[in-house]
Amino acid sequence: MKSKECMDALLEKEIKENRIPGAQIGVYSGEETFYEMEYGYPKDSIYRMYSMTKPVTAVAAMVMYQRGKLDLLSPVAEYLPEFGEMEVLTEAGRKSAKRQIQIWDLLNMTSGIVYPDEDLAGREMERQIQKVQERTDTPEAYTTRQVAELIAKAPLAAEPGERWRYGLSADVLGAVIECIDGRELSRFYQEEIFEPLGMEDTSFWVPREKQSRLVTLFYQEEEGGRTILREDESRHLGLGYGMVSPAFVSGGAGLYSTREDYKKFARMLLKKGGLPGGNRLLSEQVFSMFVQNHLTLEQKKTVDFVHMAGYGYGSLMRIHENPRQSGSCSGIGEFGWDGWTGPYCSVDCERDRIFLFMTQVSGYSDWPLIRKMKAVVNTF
Numbered sequence: 001m002k003s004k005e006c007m008d009a010l011l012e013k014e015i016k017e018n019r020i021p022g023a024q025i026g027v028y029s030g031e032e033t034f035y036e037m038e039y040g041y042p043k044d045s046i047y048r049m050y051s052m053t054k055p056v057t058a059v060a061a062m063v064m065y066q067r068g069k070l071d072l073l074s075p076v077a078e079y080l081p082e083f084g085e086m087e088v089l090t091e092a093g094r095k096s097a098k099r100q101i102q103i104w105d106l107l108n109m110t111s112g113i114v115y116p117d118e119d120l121a122g123r124e125m126e127r128q129i130q131k132v133q134e135r136t137d138t139p140e141a142y143t144t145r146q147v148a149e150l151i152a153k154a155p156l157a158a159e160p161g162e163r164w165r166y167g168l169s170a171d172v173l174g175a176v177i178e179c180i181d182g183r184e185l186s187r188f189y190q191e192e193i194f195e196p197l198g199m200e201d202t203s204f205w206v207p208r209e210k211q212s213r214l215v216t217l218f219y220q221e222e223e224g225g226r227t228i229l230r231e232d233e234s235r236h237l238g239l240g241y242g243m244v245s246p247a248f249v250s251g252g253a254g255l256y257s258t259r260e261d262y263k264k265f266a267r268m269l270l271k272k273g274g275l276p277g278g279n280r281l282l283s284e285q286v287f288s289m290f291v292q293n294h295l296t297l298e299q300k301k302t303v304d305f306v307h308m309a310g311y312g313y314g315s316l317m318r319i320h321e322n323p324r325q326s327g328s329c330s331g332i333g334e335f336g337w338d339g340w341t342g343p344y345c346s347v348d349c350e351r352d353r354i355f356l357f358m359t360q361v362s363g364y365s366d367w368p369l370i371r372k373m374k375a376v377v378n379t380f
Contacts, residue, residue, distance in 0.1 A: 004035060019227055019361070024041050027380050028267065046256050047359075048242065076102065086156055110160065110164055112156030113168050132238035136248070151168050168237075171250055171252040197265060205245050219232040219363065237253050270349060330346065330378070340363060357370070
Protein backbone atom coordinates (compact mmCIF):
# COMPACT_ATOMS: atom_id res chain seq x y z
CA MET A 1 0.00 0.00 0.00
CA LYS A 2 1.10 3.56 -0.66
CA SER A 3 1.66 5.96 2.23
CA LYS A 4 -1.52 7.88 1.44
CA GLU A 5 -3.61 4.71 1.39
CA CYS A 6 -2.15 3.59 4.73
CA MET A 7 -2.97 6.92 6.36
CA ASP A 8 -6.48 6.99 4.88
CA ALA A 9 -7.17 3.48 6.18
CA LEU A 10 -6.19 4.47 9.74
CA LEU A 11 -8.39 7.57 9.81
CA GLU A 12 -11.34 6.00 8.03
CA LYS A 13 -11.40 3.20 10.62
CA GLU A 14 -11.34 5.72 13.49
CA ILE A 15 -14.25 7.62 11.94
CA LYS A 16 -16.20 4.46 11.08
CA GLU A 17 -15.94 3.34 14.72
CA ASN A 18 -17.38 6.73 15.68
CA ARG A 19 -14.42 7.65 17.86
CA ILE A 20 -14.00 10.98 16.06
CA PRO A 21 -16.40 12.98 13.84
CA GLY A 22 -13.70 13.85 11.32
CA ALA A 23 -10.10 14.98 11.05
CA GLN A 24 -7.50 16.87 9.11
CA ILE A 25 -4.00 15.49 8.50
CA GLY A 26 -0.89 17.33 7.34
CA VAL A 27 2.60 15.99 6.63
CA TYR A 28 5.22 18.59 5.75
CA SER A 29 8.91 19.30 5.46
CA GLY A 30 10.46 22.73 5.84
CA GLU A 31 9.48 23.59 2.27
CA GLU A 32 7.18 20.86 0.92
CA THR A 33 3.69 19.58 1.56
CA PHE A 34 3.85 15.77 1.34
CA TYR A 35 0.26 15.09 2.24
CA GLU A 36 -2.88 16.92 3.30
CA MET A 37 -6.30 15.37 3.69
CA GLU A 38 -9.64 16.45 5.10
CA TYR A 39 -11.92 13.78 6.54
CA GLY A 40 -15.26 15.54 6.94
CA TYR A 41 -13.86 18.96 7.88
CA PRO A 42 -13.46 21.92 5.48
CA LYS A 43 -9.88 23.07 4.83
CA ASP A 44 -10.36 26.34 6.73
CA SER A 45 -11.83 24.74 9.87
CA ILE A 46 -11.00 26.47 13.17
CA TYR A 47 -10.22 24.28 16.20
CA ARG A 48 -10.02 24.73 19.95
CA MET A 49 -6.34 23.95 20.47
CA TYR A 50 -6.35 23.65 24.26
CA SER A 51 -2.88 22.47 25.36
CA MET A 52 -1.34 22.96 21.92
CA THR A 53 -1.34 26.56 23.16
CA LYS A 54 1.52 25.64 25.49
CA PRO A 55 4.37 25.45 22.92
CA VAL A 56 3.31 28.90 21.68
CA THR A 57 3.55 30.22 25.24
CA ALA A 58 7.00 28.65 25.61
CA VAL A 59 8.12 30.45 22.43
CA ALA A 60 6.71 33.71 23.81
CA ALA A 61 8.78 33.23 26.97
CA MET A 62 11.91 32.55 24.91
CA VAL A 63 11.33 35.75 22.94
CA MET A 64 11.36 37.64 26.25
CA TYR A 65 14.41 35.66 27.39
CA GLN A 66 16.53 36.46 24.33
CA ARG A 67 15.66 40.15 24.69
CA GLY A 68 17.10 40.12 28.19
CA LYS A 69 13.74 40.76 29.83
CA LEU A 70 13.27 37.37 31.50
CA ASP A 71 15.73 35.40 33.63
CA LEU A 72 14.82 31.71 33.59
CA LEU A 73 16.25 31.10 37.07
CA SER A 74 14.53 34.07 38.69
CA PRO A 75 11.65 33.44 41.10
CA VAL A 76 8.14 33.88 39.73
CA ALA A 77 7.48 36.16 42.72
CA GLU A 78 9.85 38.72 41.21
CA TYR A 79 7.09 39.38 38.67
CA LEU A 80 4.00 38.07 40.51
CA PRO A 81 4.48 38.77 44.25
CA GLU A 82 1.58 36.51 45.29
CA PHE A 83 3.81 33.49 44.58
CA GLY A 84 6.35 34.57 47.19
CA GLU A 85 4.94 32.55 50.12
CA MET A 86 3.70 29.30 48.61
CA GLU A 87 2.61 26.31 50.66
CA VAL A 88 2.94 22.61 49.84
CA LEU A 89 0.13 20.21 50.64
CA THR A 90 1.40 17.07 52.41
CA GLU A 91 -0.28 14.18 54.22
CA ALA A 92 0.41 16.03 57.45
CA GLY A 93 -1.15 19.24 56.17
CA ARG A 94 0.26 22.42 54.66
CA LYS A 95 3.84 23.53 55.08
CA SER A 96 5.89 26.38 53.65
CA ALA A 97 7.70 25.54 50.41
CA LYS A 98 11.47 25.05 50.79
CA ARG A 99 12.22 27.34 47.87
CA GLN A 100 10.37 29.63 45.52
CA ILE A 101 9.02 28.61 42.13
CA GLN A 102 11.34 29.67 39.31
CA ILE A 103 10.44 30.55 35.71
CA TRP A 104 12.33 27.38 34.75
CA ASP A 105 9.83 25.35 36.84
CA LEU A 106 6.90 26.84 34.90
CA LEU A 107 8.47 25.89 31.57
CA ASN A 108 9.18 22.34 32.71
CA MET A 109 6.04 21.58 34.76
CA THR A 110 8.10 21.16 37.92
CA SER A 111 6.45 24.04 39.82
CA GLY A 112 4.09 21.89 41.90
CA ILE A 113 1.15 23.87 40.47
CA VAL A 114 -1.65 21.50 39.45
CA TYR A 115 -4.77 21.38 37.33
CA PRO A 116 -8.16 20.71 38.95
CA ASP A 117 -7.87 17.01 39.74
CA GLU A 118 -8.98 14.20 42.04
CA ASP A 119 -6.23 14.47 44.68
CA LEU A 120 -6.25 16.96 47.55
CA ALA A 121 -4.18 19.60 45.76
CA GLY A 122 -6.30 19.16 42.64
CA ARG A 123 -9.51 19.69 44.58
CA GLU A 124 -8.10 22.84 46.15
CA MET A 125 -7.29 24.13 42.66
CA GLU A 126 -10.75 23.15 41.43
CA ARG A 127 -12.26 25.57 43.95
CA GLN A 128 -10.19 28.43 42.57
CA ILE A 129 -10.79 27.66 38.90
CA GLN A 130 -14.51 27.24 39.50
CA LYS A 131 -14.57 30.90 40.58
CA VAL A 132 -13.05 31.78 37.21
CA GLN A 133 -15.48 29.58 35.28
CA GLU A 134 -18.52 31.11 36.96
CA ARG A 135 -17.59 34.57 35.67
CA THR A 136 -16.24 33.59 32.25
CA ASP A 137 -17.75 35.56 29.34
CA THR A 138 -19.45 38.01 31.74
CA PRO A 139 -18.64 41.66 32.52
CA GLU A 140 -17.20 40.44 35.86
CA ALA A 141 -14.79 37.95 34.27
CA TYR A 142 -11.38 37.55 35.92
CA THR A 143 -8.38 38.91 34.01
CA THR A 144 -5.19 36.97 33.28
CA ARG A 145 -3.51 38.66 36.21
CA GLN A 146 -6.41 37.97 38.57
CA VAL A 147 -6.47 34.29 37.59
CA ALA A 148 -2.78 34.06 38.51
CA GLU A 149 -3.64 35.47 41.94
CA LEU A 150 -6.29 32.77 42.40
CA ILE A 151 -3.87 30.03 41.32
CA ALA A 152 -1.40 31.26 43.94
CA LYS A 153 -4.02 30.74 46.67
CA ALA A 154 -4.07 26.98 46.07
CA PRO A 155 -1.32 24.87 47.69
CA LEU A 156 1.33 23.10 45.63
CA ALA A 157 1.21 19.32 45.20
CA ALA A 158 4.99 19.04 45.65
CA GLU A 159 8.04 21.11 46.44
CA PRO A 160 9.15 23.30 43.51
CA GLY A 161 11.62 21.32 41.41
CA GLU A 162 10.84 18.02 43.17
CA ARG A 163 8.67 16.31 40.55
CA TRP A 164 6.88 16.71 37.22
CA ARG A 165 3.20 17.50 37.53
CA TYR A 166 0.99 18.69 34.69
CA GLY A 167 -0.88 21.83 35.66
CA LEU A 168 -1.53 25.53 35.26
CA SER A 169 2.15 26.51 35.01
CA ALA A 170 1.75 27.84 31.45
CA ASP A 171 -1.12 30.10 32.54
CA VAL A 172 1.07 31.58 35.26
CA LEU A 173 3.85 32.00 32.70
CA GLY A 174 1.44 33.94 30.51
CA ALA A 175 0.72 36.31 33.40
CA VAL A 176 4.48 36.77 33.89
CA ILE A 177 4.95 37.70 30.22
CA GLU A 178 2.07 40.16 30.41
CA CYS A 179 3.51 41.71 33.58
CA ILE A 180 6.98 42.18 32.06
CA ASP A 181 5.89 43.37 28.62
CA GLY A 182 3.02 45.63 29.65
CA ARG A 183 0.83 44.72 26.69
CA GLU A 184 -2.26 42.56 27.10
CA LEU A 185 -1.09 38.99 26.59
CA SER A 186 -3.25 38.40 23.50
CA ARG A 187 -1.78 41.51 21.87
CA PHE A 188 1.76 40.31 22.64
CA TYR A 189 1.10 36.99 20.90
CA GLN A 190 -0.53 38.75 17.95
CA GLU A 191 2.25 41.27 17.36
CA GLU A 192 5.26 39.13 18.27
CA ILE A 193 4.29 35.67 16.94
CA PHE A 194 1.13 35.50 14.85
CA GLU A 195 1.75 38.50 12.59
CA PRO A 196 5.42 37.66 11.81
CA LEU A 197 4.34 34.11 10.92
CA GLY A 198 1.26 35.14 8.95
CA MET A 199 -1.07 33.22 11.30
CA GLU A 200 -4.22 35.08 10.29
CA ASP A 201 -6.76 32.72 11.88
CA THR A 202 -5.11 32.18 15.27
CA SER A 203 -6.36 34.01 18.33
CA PHE A 204 -7.81 33.57 21.83
CA TRP A 205 -11.32 33.97 20.43
CA VAL A 206 -13.14 33.66 17.10
CA PRO A 207 -14.45 36.89 15.51
CA ARG A 208 -18.06 36.89 14.32
CA GLU A 209 -17.14 36.67 10.63
CA LYS A 210 -15.21 33.43 11.26
CA GLN A 211 -17.52 31.72 13.74
CA SER A 212 -19.18 29.55 11.07
CA ARG A 213 -15.76 27.90 10.59
CA LEU A 214 -15.44 26.81 14.24
CA VAL A 215 -16.04 23.06 14.31
CA THR A 216 -18.37 21.45 16.82
CA LEU A 217 -16.82 19.95 19.94
CA PHE A 218 -18.00 16.43 20.77
CA TYR A 219 -17.51 13.95 23.59
CA GLN A 220 -17.59 10.15 23.49
CA GLU A 221 -20.25 8.15 25.26
CA GLU A 222 -20.55 4.37 25.38
CA GLU A 223 -24.04 3.11 24.62
CA GLY A 224 -25.08 -0.46 23.88
CA GLY A 225 -21.51 -1.57 23.32
CA ARG A 226 -20.72 1.14 20.79
CA THR A 227 -19.31 4.65 20.89
CA ILE A 228 -21.71 7.57 20.43
CA LEU A 229 -20.53 11.12 19.78
CA ARG A 230 -22.55 13.90 21.43
CA GLU A 231 -22.03 17.65 21.30
CA ASP A 232 -20.04 18.91 24.30
CA GLU A 233 -21.47 22.20 25.52
CA SER A 234 -19.43 22.29 28.73
CA ARG A 235 -16.29 24.37 29.13
CA HIS A 236 -13.26 23.88 31.34
CA LEU A 237 -10.28 25.64 32.93
CA GLY A 238 -11.91 29.06 32.93
CA LEU A 239 -12.38 29.08 29.17
CA GLY A 240 -15.49 30.35 27.42
CA TYR A 241 -17.12 29.63 24.08
CA GLY A 242 -14.72 31.75 22.05
CA MET A 243 -17.36 34.16 20.81
CA VAL A 244 -16.00 37.22 22.61
CA SER A 245 -12.53 38.48 23.46
CA PRO A 246 -11.69 36.88 26.84
CA ALA A 247 -10.59 38.76 29.94
CA PHE A 248 -8.54 35.71 30.94
CA VAL A 249 -6.01 34.92 28.20
CA SER A 250 -5.03 31.32 28.92
CA GLY A 251 -1.41 30.64 28.03
CA GLY A 252 -2.04 26.97 28.74
CA ALA A 253 -5.18 26.24 26.75
CA GLY A 254 -6.83 29.30 25.22
CA LEU A 255 -5.91 29.36 21.52
CA TYR A 256 -8.10 28.77 18.49
CA SER A 257 -6.29 27.96 15.27
CA THR A 258 -6.32 26.13 11.95
CA ARG A 259 -4.16 23.42 10.43
CA GLU A 260 -2.71 25.99 8.02
CA ASP A 261 -1.77 28.43 10.79
CA TYR A 262 -0.31 25.84 13.12
CA LYS A 263 1.71 24.51 10.20
CA LYS A 264 3.33 27.95 9.95
CA PHE A 265 4.20 27.86 13.64
CA ALA A 266 5.57 24.32 13.36
CA ARG A 267 7.64 25.24 10.30
CA MET A 268 9.24 28.06 12.26
CA LEU A 269 10.26 25.47 14.85
CA LEU A 270 11.46 23.04 12.16
CA LYS A 271 13.64 25.87 10.82
CA LYS A 272 15.06 26.30 14.34
CA GLY A 273 13.47 29.66 14.97
CA GLY A 274 13.67 30.96 11.41
CA LEU A 275 10.98 33.13 9.81
CA PRO A 276 10.01 33.43 6.14
CA GLY A 277 12.33 35.88 4.41
CA GLY A 278 15.41 35.05 6.46
CA ASN A 279 14.59 36.80 9.73
CA ARG A 280 14.43 34.89 13.02
CA LEU A 281 11.91 34.65 15.84
CA LEU A 282 14.38 32.75 18.03
CA SER A 283 18.16 32.72 17.73
CA GLU A 284 19.80 29.37 16.95
CA GLN A 285 21.41 29.33 20.41
CA VAL A 286 18.11 29.94 22.20
CA PHE A 287 16.36 27.36 20.00
CA SER A 288 19.00 24.75 20.81
CA MET A 289 18.30 25.16 24.53
CA PHE A 290 14.56 25.37 23.90
CA VAL A 291 14.23 21.85 22.44
CA GLN A 292 16.19 19.89 25.04
CA ASN A 293 14.93 17.68 27.83
CA HIS A 294 15.19 19.72 31.02
CA LEU A 295 14.08 17.10 33.55
CA THR A 296 16.52 15.42 35.88
CA LEU A 297 16.53 11.63 36.17
CA GLU A 298 14.55 11.87 39.40
CA GLN A 299 12.00 14.24 37.87
CA LYS A 300 11.56 11.92 34.88
CA LYS A 301 10.55 9.09 37.20
CA THR A 302 7.51 11.13 38.25
CA VAL A 303 6.13 11.67 34.71
CA ASP A 304 2.90 9.66 34.81
CA PHE A 305 1.53 10.14 31.27
CA VAL A 306 1.53 6.82 29.42
CA HIS A 307 2.28 8.46 26.08
CA MET A 308 5.41 10.07 27.56
CA ALA A 309 7.31 6.77 27.78
CA GLY A 310 10.61 7.28 25.98
CA TYR A 311 10.27 11.06 26.10
CA GLY A 312 11.78 13.78 28.21
CA TYR A 313 10.13 17.16 28.74
CA GLY A 314 11.15 20.78 28.39
CA SER A 315 9.72 24.12 27.27
CA LEU A 316 6.16 22.79 27.73
CA MET A 317 6.75 19.99 25.18
CA ARG A 318 7.69 16.32 25.01
CA ILE A 319 11.21 15.62 23.71
CA HIS A 320 11.90 12.21 22.10
CA GLU A 321 14.82 10.29 23.62
CA ASN A 322 14.29 6.53 23.49
CA PRO A 323 12.57 4.78 20.52
CA ARG A 324 12.56 1.41 22.31
CA GLN A 325 10.42 2.87 25.11
CA SER A 326 8.30 5.19 22.97
CA GLY A 327 7.55 2.72 20.17
CA SER A 328 8.09 5.62 17.79
CA CYS A 329 10.40 5.77 14.76
CA SER A 330 10.65 9.55 15.06
CA GLY A 331 14.12 11.02 15.24
CA ILE A 332 15.87 11.63 18.54
CA GLY A 333 14.86 15.11 19.63
CA GLU A 334 11.46 15.08 17.90
CA PHE A 335 9.18 17.36 19.91
CA GLY A 336 5.66 18.77 20.15
CA TRP A 337 2.48 18.44 22.17
CA ASP A 338 -1.22 17.69 21.94
CA GLY A 339 -4.50 19.19 23.10
CA TRP A 340 -7.32 17.95 25.34
CA THR A 341 -9.74 18.35 22.42
CA GLY A 342 -7.69 16.06 20.17
CA PRO A 343 -5.19 18.06 18.07
CA TYR A 344 -1.61 16.72 17.92
CA CYS A 345 1.67 18.16 16.63
CA SER A 346 5.07 16.56 16.02
CA VAL A 347 8.17 18.40 14.77
CA ASP A 348 11.14 16.24 13.78
CA CYS A 349 14.23 18.24 12.81
CA GLU A 350 16.32 15.09 12.26
CA ARG A 351 13.87 13.72 9.66
CA ASP A 352 12.73 17.14 8.37
CA ARG A 353 9.10 16.30 9.12
CA ILE A 354 6.05 17.96 10.62
CA PHE A 355 2.95 15.95 11.44
CA LEU A 356 -0.36 17.63 12.29
CA PHE A 357 -3.53 15.79 13.28
CA MET A 358 -6.62 17.91 13.94
CA THR A 359 -9.92 16.76 15.42
CA GLN A 360 -12.40 17.93 18.12
CA VAL A 361 -13.39 15.46 20.81
CA SER A 362 -13.16 16.26 24.53
CA GLY A 363 -10.58 14.19 26.35
CA TYR A 364 -9.67 12.36 23.15
CA SER A 365 -6.54 10.27 22.99
CA ASP A 366 -5.64 7.16 20.99
CA TRP A 367 -1.92 6.69 21.45
CA PRO A 368 -1.66 3.45 19.45
CA LEU A 369 -3.28 5.32 16.55
CA ILE A 370 -0.84 8.22 16.95
CA ARG A 371 2.12 5.83 16.87
CA LYS A 372 0.76 4.14 13.75
CA MET A 373 0.18 7.48 12.00
CA LYS A 374 3.68 8.70 12.89
CA ALA A 375 5.15 5.50 11.44
CA VAL A 376 3.31 6.23 8.18
CA VAL A 377 4.47 9.86 8.25
CA ASN A 378 8.09 8.71 7.93
CA THR A 379 7.26 6.87 4.68
CA PHE A 380 6.16 9.96 2.73
